Amino acid sequence: MSVTCPRCKAINTGDSAFCISCGAPLEASTPPTPAAPFVQSYQTQSSSPVSADVPLVMIEERYKTLRAISSFLTVLAWIFLVIGGLSGIMMGLSQDTGMGLLFVLAGILAGGLLFSIVKAYAELLQIVIDIEENTRLTAELLERK
Numbered sequence: 001m002s003v004t005c006p007r008c009k010a011i012n013t014g015d016s017a018f019c020i021s022c023g024a025p026l027e028a029s030t031p032p033t034p035a036a037p038f039v040q041s042y043q044t045q046s047s048s049p050v051s052a053d054v055p056l057v058m059i060e061e062r063y064k065t066l067r068a069i070s071s072f073l074t075v076l077a078w079i080f081l082v083i084g085g086l087s088g089i090m091m092g093l094s095q096d097t098g099m100g101l102l103f104v105l106a107g108i109l110a111g112g113l114l115f116s117i118v119k120a121y122a123e124l125l126q127i128v129i130d131i132e133e134n135t136r137l138t139a140e141l142l143e144r145k
């Protein structure tokens, strides 16, 4: 059996452990079997879908859910504002006394307060999504380098 030297490409015959031309260790002379089963099982583990693909999909799903909640809260905030304002105007118009304007203002104020609270939550959620997504994208870019 002949072995080509990985360093100088000289052809070595026999089972010598080192190249006859340059003295570099020859790969074929080392026993090939012991390391193989371990490498194989390690590769099988790392290429399994559980460790690589599923978490990414779950993260994507989580972002979708968070985005849906965020846009839902924004819509809810506007609904609160409109309902608050409208009910204030309705109550104010139904009042015969001079208190009508106060009810209108109170309705708009209550609606505006709910609006800003819910809108703040929606924006906070959006910021969290942006930060997490940026962190993930940065990590992915760093991994590609």
Ligand SMILES: [Zn+2]
Pocket (backbone or CB within 6 Å): 005, 006, 007, 008, 009, 010, 019, 020, 021, 022, 023, 024
């Ligand atoms: Zn050699």
